[in-house]
Amino acid sequence: MSLFSKRTATSPVTSYLSAFSKNDPHAVDDESSTPASSLSSSTTSDSEDTVIYDDDIDNADGLALPPRPPNSSEVFSTVHTEFGHCSNPKYRYLSQHTSGTSIPGHDDQNPEPPYYVLLSTYISYLLLICLGHIRDFVGKRMRPAAYRHLMPSDGYAPLNSDFDSFYTRRLKTRMDECFGQPVTGVAGRTIQILDRISPDFNHNQILTGSRTRALNISSYNYLGFAQAHGGCADAVETCIREHGVSTCGSRLEGGSSNLHVLAEALVAKFMGMEDALISSMGFATNSTFIPALVGKGCLVISDELNHASIRFGVRLSGAQVRMFKHNDMDALEALLREVISQGQPKTHRPWRKILVIVEGLYSMEGTLVNLPAIIELKKKYKFYIWVDEAHSIGALGPHGRGVTDYFNIPPRSVDILMGTFTKSFGSAGGYLAGNKDLIDSLRIRGHSGAYAEAMTPPVLTQVVASMASIMGIATPTMTRFDSSSTLQPSEAYHHPGPAPMSTLPTWLCLPPHLADGSEGTSRLRRIAFNSRYLHQGLIKLGFITYGHPASPIVPLLIFNPGKMNMFHRLMKDRQTPIVVVVVAYPATPLVSGRVRFCVSAAHTKEDIDTILRACDEIGDVLDIRHGVRPRWTIDQVCARALDLVQLS
Amino acid sequence: MSSTTESLNALLASLGQAFDKIPGSAVLVRYVKSSHQNDPGRTVLEVILIIFAIFTLLQSRTRGNDGRHFIKFEDKEIDELVDEWTPEPLAAPLNAFEASDLAAVPIIVGHNGPKPTLARQPTKMIANLASYNFTGLAGKEVIKERAIETLRKYGLGSCGPPGFYGTLDVHMTLERDIADFLGTEAAIIYSQGFSTISSVIPAFCKRGDIIVADRGVNFTIQKGIQISRSTVRWYDHNDLKSLEDVLDSVEKERKKRRGPLTRRFIITEGIFEKDGAMIDLPKLIELKYRKKYRLILDESISFGTVGRTGRGLTELYNVPATKVDILIGSMANGLCAAGGFCAGSQHVIDHQQINGPSFVYSASMPALLAVSASEGIDILRSSPSILTKLQQNIRVARTILDELDCISVPSHPASPIIHLHIRKPTPTLLHPSSAVSAGHSLKPSNPTSVLPREAVNWDWDTDAEERALQQVVEEALRRGVMITRAKRLRGQEMVEARPSIKLALTSELSTDEVKKAVKVVAQALKDVLRK
Known part of the structure; x- marks a missing residue:
């Protein structure tokens, strides 16, 4: 070779x-x-x-x-x-x-x-499956000990039956060297x-x-x-000295810190929304907040290739789910016409609300959501939009503000922008951004607020520092008012602009090339x-x-x-x-x-x-x-x- | 007329010829003929079966598209219906109490610890009895130093799920540390404590499996059970007699149905997040072996807080951790880091590496948090005095609280979280678990319902109690002690928990400080509740 x-x-x-x-x-x-x-x-x-x-x-x-x-x-x-x-x-x-x-x-x-x-390709899989079954058939008779954990024994059903684990044992194991590589x-x-x-x-x-x-x-x-x-890591080090490693509790009980408040305000500005909340895990941002919005009598329309966390959240919510062909706007419209006209199954009552959940950028396909078309559909069909920007935030748009920025759509035409900090910001956790009433309601009614641990200070600092580096920090310019001659720092934020100083922790000191x-x-x-x-x-x-x-x-x-x-x-x-x-x-x-x-x-x-x-x-x-x-x-x-x- | 018959005959004949040409058709014909000869009824049956199979195949598999209920509309009609439809607002705005509750959440400025600084602080802070800093690991300088060292080597985020270059050597070290600490074969770490068990349960429990769970389990276990789609039976909160009855009834049911052997699990918590009660682990383990069930034990509160060195319930009761099939704990609560873990046999752990949804589909934990957790274990292991100190503080607090007659304390005397319920003046309304002994119900509760039988007797006014307790919280804060109500998702829990104040003790405060702080709380309780 x-x-x-x-x-x-x-x-x-x-x-x-x-x-x-x-x-x-x-x-x-x-x-x-x-x-x-x-x-x-x-x-x-x-x-x-x-x-x-x-x-x-x-x-x-x-x-x-x-x-x-x-x-x-x-x-x-x-x-x-x-x-x-x-x-x-x-x-x-x-x-x-x-x-x-x-x-x-x-x-x-x-x-x-x-x-x-x-x-x-089909023949390869067929061959693998046949070989796997032959090996199982022979193996069970020749070496029963190796199969004991897959068989009922001593009155216990196996934790994982031979049938359920067939794919893992006989196909995935063959290519295990590609997965779980420690680094x-x-x-x-x-x-x-x-x-x-x-x-x-x-x-x-x-x-x-x-x-x-x-x-x-x-x-x-x-x-x-x-x-x-670099600047972000230096900021995190300062933060660990000032705030420690943990905030010790959930957001609503004893784990809220001023860093959370600052970071949420900054995230809201970055997204161009009224308010934002932060959750300590990206997966949980979908899986624990979707159930706070929809429930029985509501419909979720989900792209067929949506991430597992979205499916997890929707399943927990108890809402009905319908799927449409990946990024196919005609299929979406046809489905919308069907579900709105038919109403809820059997009773034909109108849906309480319809939430369309799409991803900004699909992690396995690299396709970009057709957001302009969805916004057009929203005007007619009055559904709500949840855009999961796990991969697109930071990575797309002239200002890094995700798909809305890329398509030059006002972010507030989307109801909820969800995303994670794991990807573009080199951190961990996720956020939800929307209008203030909505976010406040999610703070109280989402599962994470009451029960899940709050995001830790170092992780928050990485978010704040990297986000501020993308936005740049506004130098407090002095504006002179006509009536009086006093100078006041202008703090107005225009989306998408630099981050106002007031949204950053006072101890955060970024090097000039990041700050500007x-x-x-x-x-x-x-x-x-x-x-x-x-x-x-x-x-x-x-x-x-x-x-x-x-x-x-x-x-x-x-x-x-x-x-x-x-x-x-x-x-x-x-x-x-x-x-x-x-x-x-x-x-x-x-x-x-x-x-x-x-x-x-x-x-x-x-x-x-x-x-x-x-x-x-x-x-x-x-x-x-x-x-x-x-x-x-x-x-x-x-x-x-x-x-x-x-x-x- | 005859011409049509002729053409029909011709068609049949040509069809017959075509059928003969299909390879294997002769065999089919012979089979049908002979089976018809032997048993004409069978032919009818087979025809019906074929029709049924075709009918089933043709039926749409998705819900909603159900043919019987589908109404055909013209395009114009659909447009009208679309115009008429007005959805509800996406989220109902907060009511006055929720809004004030959100505004009253204490915001800590700077370092959290036994005496933190708050953003709106009326007086000098005496003690923080709200945050989970049980063993005082949050303030340890050595952990901070190790975290900074790790930061300088690994950066912050891992930028990937464990399967795709997100498994760091420090993650593997932490998994090894946890397994060694508990004495299990292996362990696996999840990046959020709350999402751990709701992911572990569906990894093992599938449709058709049987879960027998405590009625008082925490919210995330409820969610895990819900998503698993297994058959659930409930037993009375922390009542092993009830558990045994339910296990017997499940077995009886299975024998009656002659169902196949499925996986069976008992799911419960070590120390209950909802009220601080503690299970009798040795008895539970004896029971699960006798009845051949597997045990999923959530030690999110008890890990890092009870036992000589904080190994949790298994250490407290001196039971080998290997006897608990699936043991879940939280590094966020017990080790002041972040994330959760599941410990068990190698098979149990390997299975989750591809089947635990929030493990597979989530980015792995930041390296410095994993190292902080490892360091926390080191500290617990080497200094048992911390745990002695914590238990001593708990005893001090309990001595004061148990004397109060305006509250009842459902928590176990060793539990690091202490729940306080308002005690009603009439003696008939005790805490739910004692209601059984009060003779309210002799018949056992229905195992298929999550509500216990005595639920009909629960007559506390949730709103009024929440408001009263919030007053206590604010009164205590005015006097320098930070405490919190146990926050609940009203309307989303399977069983509405009784409103309570949740105190979280810490080893970082001296005995005198704890005494002083708890006395402040007691005074606040008296002042508010006697009004």
């Missing part, structure tokens, strides 16, 4: 260091900002991840150091392994919907693979995986004790705020560029991808279950290891197993090149290129990245 052999090493450290001085035209006349000092400005020297250019850095994988050494005009405040260094202003793009263009649905943009691919360190641009081996066909995974640094195209780190160094919002803006532009580049690049290389070009989630279709394992391993075992997420049935339909790339602002253009090159090589080996023709060569794609991004 030539693919496993290591390619020639990229720039070794010694040559890197010599190139360093050559590449630095300002070195002599501008001594105040030498690169070394700018790089180490926000990092502590005792840390493991600190990248100061010492001689002992091993850059054999090309991940630790940028391919081109920086010159002194480029000041980077981030650690390259956490957040890649990229100062080229061309590699930026504005994430915005061009009004007048159509929003692709789901089916009309997905090219079909050749029939032999579908056929072989360590920051889930930033790169991530360190703990190497593991399985001596017994994936039944046990043994950690070998060594680590491998890999390019991370899998974490939901859209804006690259997963950082152990310049880095936030640059991050938004970088993720928009990276997403489009990877998406269009893969299409030009002949792969079948799903989703909207603006989406940072880029699914690449692999189809056959056997190839998914191989794809994962081939990516991981490269000279520059890349970790990827592969998803198969039941998370996706049987025939559309895929690898899901999650692009980040932390990636540089060179990182995307690396991923494209890897896909290009592996795509031939695994025969997964079934997309459009004519195709471009990989060198064409890398060289014409700027043209690609402008496409569509």
